[in-house]
Amino acid sequence: MHMWHSAMAMLLQVEPLNEGSNWLWLAVGISVLALLTVFYFAQYVLRSDTGTEQMRTISDAIREGAEAFLRRQYKTIGILSIVLAILIFIGYKVSPRNAPLATKTVIAFLIGAACSGFAGFTGMYVSIRANIRTASAARTSLNRALQIALRGGAVTGLVVVAMSLLGVGLLFFFFGGLATPREVPYQVVGFGFGASFVALFAQLGGGIYTKAADVGADLVGKVEAGIPEDDPRNPAVIADLVGDNVGDCAGRGADLFESTAAENVGAMILGAALYPHFGLKGILFPLVARAFGLIASTVGVLIVRTDDKEDPMQALNRGYYVTTVLAMVGFAVAVHYLLRDNWWFLGSGIVGIVTAFLFVYITQYYTEYRYRPVATIAKASTTGPATNIIAGLAVGLETPALPVIVIGTALLLSYWFGLKAFEGTTIVGISDYAKGIYGTAIATMGMLSTAAYILAMDTFGPITDNAGGIIEMSNQPEEIRVKTDRLDAVGNTTKALTKGYAIGSAALAAFLLFSAYLDEVKEIVRGRMPAPEGTGSFAGFSFNSVNLASVPVFVGAMLGAMLVFLFSSLAIRAVGKAAQYIIEEVRRQFRENPGIMQGTAKPNYGSCVDIVTTAALKQMVLPGILAVGLPIAVGVIFRYFTGFHVAGGVPMINGQPINLIGAESVASFLMVATITGILLATMMNNGGGAWDNAKKFIETGQYGGKRSDAHKAAVVGDTVGDPFKDTAGPSLHVLIKLLSTITLVMAPLFV
Amino acid sequence: MHMWHSAMAMLLQVEPLNEGSNWLWLAVGISVLALLTVFYFAQYVLRSDTGTEQMRTISDAIREGAEAFLRRQYKTIGILSIVLAILIFIGYKVSPRNAPLATKTVIAFLIGAACSGFAGFTGMYVSIRANIRTASAARTSLNRALQIALRGGAVTGLVVVAMSLLGVGLLFFFFGGLATPREVPYQVVGFGFGASFVALFAQLGGGIYTKAADVGADLVGKVEAGIPEDDPRNPAVIADLVGDNVGDCAGRGADLFESTAAENVGAMILGAALYPHFGLKGILFPLVARAFGLIASTVGVLIVRTDDKEDPMQALNRGYYVTTVLAMVGFAVAVHYLLRDNWWFLGSGIVGIVTAFLFVYITQYYTEYRYRPVATIAKASTTGPATNIIAGLAVGLETPALPVIVIGTALLLSYWFGLKAFEGTTIVGISDYAKGIYGTAIATMGMLSTAAYILAMDTFGPITDNAGGIIEMSNQPEEIRVKTDRLDAVGNTTKALTKGYAIGSAALAAFLLFSAYLDEVKEIVRGRMPAPEGTGSFAGFSFNSVNLASVPVFVGAMLGAMLVFLFSSLAIRAVGKAAQYIIEEVRRQFRENPGIMQGTAKPNYGSCVDIVTTAALKQMVLPGILAVGLPIAVGVIFRYFTGFHVAGGVPMINGQPINLIGAESVASFLMVATITGILLATMMNNGGGAWDNAKKFIETGQYGGKRSDAHKAAVVGDTVGDPFKDTAGPSLHVLIKLLSTITLVMAPLFV
Secondary structure, X not given: OHHHHHHHHHHHOOXXXXXXXXXXXXXHHHHHHHHHHHHHXXXXXXXXXXXXXXXXXXXXHHHHHHHHHHHHHHHHHHHHHHHHHHHHHHHHHHOOOOHHHHHHHHHHHHHHHHHHHHHHHHHHHXXXXXXXXXXXXXXXXXXXXXXXXXXXXXXXXXXXHHXXXXXXXHHHHHOOOOOOOOOHHHHOHHHHHHHHHHHHHHHHHHHHHHHHHHHHHHHHHHHHHOOOOOOOOOOOHHHHHHHHHXXXXXXXXXXXXXXXXHHHHXXXXXXXXXXXXXXXXXXXXXXXXXXXXXXXXXXXXXXXOOOOOOOHHHHHHHHHHHHHHHHHHHHHHHHHHHOOOOHHHHHHHHHHHHHHHHHHHHHHHHHOOOOHHHXXXXXXXXXXXXXXXXXXXXXXXXXXXXXXXXXXXXXXXXXXXXXXXXXXXXXXXXOHHHXXXXXXXXXXXXXXXXXXXXXXXXXXXXXXXXXXXXXXXXXXXHHHHHHHHHHHHHHHHHHHHHHHHHHHHHHXXXXXXXXXXXXXXXXXXXXXXXXXXXXXXXXXXXXXXXXXXXXXXXXXXXXXXXXXXXXXXXXXXXXXXXXXXXXXXXXXXXXXXXXXXXXXXXXXXXXXXHHHHHHHHHHOHHHHHHHHXXXXXXXXXXXXXXXXXXXXXXXXXXXXXXXXXXXXXXXXXXXXXXXXXXXXXXXHXXXXXXXXXXXXXXXXXXXXXXXXXXXXXXXXXXXXXXXXXXXXXXXXXXXHHHHHHHHHHHHHHXX | OHHHHHXXXXXXXXXXXXXXXXXXXXXXXXXXXXXXXXXXXXXXXXXXXXXXXXXXHHXXXXXXXXXXXXXXXXXXXXXHHHHHHHHHHHHHHHOOOOHHHHHHHHHHHHHHHHHHHHXXXXXXXXXXXXXXXXXXXXXXXXXXXXXXXXXXXXXXXXXXXXXXXXXXXXXXXXXXXXXXXXXXXXXXXXXXXXXXXXXXXXXHHHHHHHHHHHHHHHHHHHHHHOOOOOOOOOOOHHHHHXXXXXXXXXXXXXXXXXXXXXXXXXXXXXXXXXXXXXXXXXXXXHHHHHHHXXXXXXXXXXXXXXXXXXXXXXXHHHHHHHHHHHHHHHHHHHHHHHOOOOHHHHHHHHHHHHHHHHHHHHHHHHHOOOOHHHHHHHHHHHHOHHHHHHHHHHHHHHOOHHHHHHHHHHHHHHHHXXXXXXXXXXXXXXXXXXXXXXXXXXXXXHHHOOHHHHHHHHHHHHHHHHHHHHXXXXXXXXXXXXXXXXXXXXXXXXXXXXXXXXXXXXXXXXXXXXXXXXXXXXXXXXXXXXXXXXXXXXXXXXOOOOEOOOHHHHHHHHHHHHHHHHHHHXXXXXXXXXXXXXXXXXXXXXXXXXXXXXXXXXXXXXXXXXXXXXXXXXXXXXXXXXXXXXXXXXXXXXXXXXXXXXXXXXXXXXXXXXXXXXXHHHHXXXXXXXXXXXXXXXXXXXXXXXXXXXXXXXXXXXXXXXXXXXXXXXXXXXXXXXXXXXXXXXXXXXXXXXXXXXXXXXXXXXX
16 A cells, blocks of 8 residues: 555655645546547547448438537527626626626636537547447447447547546636635636536437437328338438437537536535645545546446347446446545545445446336336236326336435435544534535545446447448348347447436535535625624624525425426427427428339438428527526525515624525525426436337237237337437436526626 | 494404404304305205106216215225324324323314315215206206206305314314413314325325226227217216216315315414414404305305306306405405404405416416417327327426416515514514414415305316216207206316316415424424523524525425325326226126127126225325325434534524424425425326317317317327326325325424
8 A cells, every 4th residue: 555655646746645736637637648548439430440332321411410410509509608608797797796706707607618519529520420330340240339339439428527627627727726725616617507508408409309300200200101210211310310419429428518517616616615624635536536437437448348149238337347446446545645534435435326326226127128117008008098108107207206215315324424524523614514515525426436437338329329220221131230239229228327327416416516506605795795803704604594484485496396397398399399390391202202202212311400400409499598597587586585584594794684585595496496307307217218118018029019009009108208208308407407507606696 | 334343343242352252253153154054055956856767867876886985985084094093192192292282183183084074075965966956957947057056066165164164163262272372273283184184085085086987987988899978888987977076076175175274273373473463363363264255155156147148157257256355355354353454464365366366367278278288289189199198298397387486476475465564563572484474374365265165166067067977878858968068168167277276275375384384393392491591481492494405404305306206106006007997897897798888788887886996995095105104204214313404503492402303304395395296286287187178179170070080199188187187186285285284293203
């Protein structure tokens, strides 16, 4: 141990127990290294064979469609970001007390937005090129196909986590974090908000696109024209394949970019509260732990290999286990060097890891047909679509129960570990609350330490899905289809697991983020008040109260829950509207060009891609603006409900009351929106997944198999589940994180 | 004014400004008078003609089925009540500090349960006899049919409100409320809990019964055998008609019995907090205002008459307007005599009335096909069941938005009126919070003052529905069917409106009830602590904090929201399971007795009624136990999370910390469960109603009319909506009120 210790110290060229600024450079260095690895993985993918001419034609169409969508989407998001940046700037400038922070906040916001965009773009750039190469490799070696798909996915995974780490690390440095470490974390929150803002629109736009194309293609192709899925005669088929990339790949990438960015910032803010004990190291711990997680994930990706016999899922799981173990080792090293060997914190980290595992397991239980829930839905399909839907909704409504219990236990346990970690030490200026909350923050870090690997597995999904589509459309022999189908099935599983993981981490991160919000409000108030006479400290004041018994706070909570329902409604309706355009276009093509159905004329794929692109971008704006506008409106309006506080609820500094009712109402808005969001998103993700697999179960020959009445009923359920699990559900993950960061950034307006 | 004042005083034989015990007798007297009116209405109905022999056969079958169900249901509920009563008794007795209250609480609980049962039984006794008389009257006069149905419904309405008033009033008296008015309201809470407990099972059991019978009859009759609705060849048709009575009539009656009982008790507790200002009169105000509302409702019912040309809905609306105006006058009189002419409180009352109106209007917007929401669902039906379901879910998720805004505004406004009412007066021992909350309590009273009339309109629904069924099954001429169809259509509207009203009042009452809970906890703590030295008062202690920033409190909130989802899941699944039994039984009868379908043999209606009775009663137990058990478990377990409080969050008496973390976690459990419950129930009620009416809209000839593909799709939506709007949604109203009363009663276990 001692040798390793010295070697590490030499490597860093620092004294082992110095104030720790070198740890910042270590984290930054590792993220740069990760970006180099990304370059290597990208080269590995791009060097591979691109198959036949016919395959390239299809792949090119997908690539062009996806790139066109991303270009136009980023343009729209860019405009919205600039508008918002101006609004933030004005909002900060009007009050002389916030004015000094205006520029830093806007810069952080724009950099966060740009990094998220860059990460999404790079990830998708490689994914839409990896699909054809995976397809081509499947013609010779399953192992090679698996490796191309996973390494293609790893580009997204690594670039997302590395960019968020690099962004936060460098902003911390340039904003002077090494000189004034306790203040700078608050100034970096704009980065998280920029990331969430882009993530919201990326996930919404991508989610609407993918399901509008899917539902539209299915309804008019399978139902009206009676042609199979992925049939090249369907003009919407390319739009459908494009959708897999922009929704699952770019969307989920933005989602997890946002998670890691916001969690980095939030944990640093909480670390700042522990400054008297850990110094700079407590603030840098999240970055270092995350950096070690990057290394762990890279190793995990590199060791994955399989042969033609093994279930590819086992190979991916091996990689996951290795990543997990290495991440834990890295965590232990970070605790050793940065948190003074306080092993209670490792306990918190392990709580996070176990939470991730349990979420993965619970998601499987509710979405795989080996278990009761999916089996009930399949059985209910025999009495028609109505009972299929009723059974699916019953399963969906049941699914949040276990995840809520897991999250609740994880929060309580990690909080307790945080308290235990400081037991016996008496440190002036650190509250018990700050100690416990730091424990929950570390659990979140534990949960997110494997994020890059999980994301690689997730992006594996759309790549193999697309590979299957390319094989199908280019009429390859049956034996190759079997291979890509095996990979595709694994991809479906990994996509479902990632959604469970994303929501679990969002839930855990949310508590961390609103603790950071409370801290932020406290700092704002302290900054504004004249220093108390004599003492020069504000020991008497802290803002830890979000009192639901207060009427405005309760009303804020109701509005938060309402936002979640209304946002979901808008997202689902957007899919319906956008799908309508596709349906009309496909009908038009079939009508005007009868050669398409006879296979003598090529359909116009491009027009479908164009139409769904325009429609999805148009439809994402309203829910997006609602999500951003409502919390700000609550905070600004509820400030005027002074005198509505409960008795003794008005905080005082120097005997002077402070009006925090706006800030408090926003906090309850945020917390109850988060709770409702977790429940509704879990219901939608798992309910949708269960419907999907009930259909697949029947397709294996149960209850009459394909083309039976039960199958028709199950198809209805699957179609209903689509906007649940791929649009509204995932958008809700992002929504709840956006609410956390928006309130952090806008806090000065609420006080 | 002065003359009226003196006349009133003479009538009551009291001095105008005495301590007010005579007001108690006035309220009790009016409720006895209301019960006499019930007797008159019942006589009016029972005296009427019972039609032909064939009609009587059908009606007898419905009556027997409903009575058999009610008998068995009450037996089950009776056993559960006794078990719970024993548990409450033991729970109170184990702690020496609660022991003195054990007997009173158990007595109040059992009387509440018995009153609720009696009210439900009487209401249904008349309803299932009014149906055939309405049908018979429809053969000669629409006015007479309308009056029989409404007065039959008024039996339920008046008996429910009068029994809850009488029960609370007499318990208050017998528990010594005139001697110790500040303590006794807390001892009456058991009455509210008894009422909620019965209501939960009545609504759950009735809701499961009605929808299992409906879904079962439809699936096997309409879909499999291809016979129309209400066809006498369908063995489940009587069970279906029985269901309307046990679900809509007995279930909703129990629901509103619970609302008025719990609201009476809750408002009295809050009135106790204002004792220094208003004395006994502030505590009795809720009872007096409710009593005046009873008179207003009776007059409203009596003036309703129509002719053969007018839309019967207009006649019912006239009665509603008269009731509303009279209730407001009664409210003003009560404010004048009991609240010292403080007209701000009348303002709060008007807020409640306006809230009721807005809820009725919003419900219409979302469920009538004149407006956008239903029209979208109907249009979406043209592309099949999947798009119908997606559109319906989008509408459902949208529906809570406006109600939440209305409730939020009503709470803030009535709270502000409460503060205003005391402006300028300085009263020792009354906090601003108590003043404001009393304002919200009065708004709730305003909303509930027309409850008896609303309930009469609601029960009108199943009576006319049944009347239509009897006319249909006894092959009456077309012109009579047209008349009963007109009444039936009105009944559908009134049923939907009542659900909106019930949830609005539940939402408003909920805030009142958890304020009462906080007060109750405060009193428990004060009762247990030794009186502070010297002062003899606990001025330094109040329990007004439900701090979501505290981890256990947040976890409690998550669990509360989870309960709502899980409970809904269980309720919906129960319908599916119970329907399965019906389907199998009907299939068996068709198979074993082919004469049924040919019309040569009579099906065995009784066996279907038996089977669904057994199934519904069995299925109601699990969700019921979950609803009762989880909040108690949270309160008892979370007591052990001491040390998890936020800084400064531990309340002190005489420098001694008090462990309130259990009580606080239960409070947030309750509040967030309430918020989630309101949202989910609104979504389910209105979504279900919208699906139903989208089908009816298509049946008017839109999109191809009956038997078109669009209609088939709309039937799927309607079937999915059934357990939403008639089982899970209404059961959620009761659930959230049950949570309020259960925490009130069990509070001593959480501290």
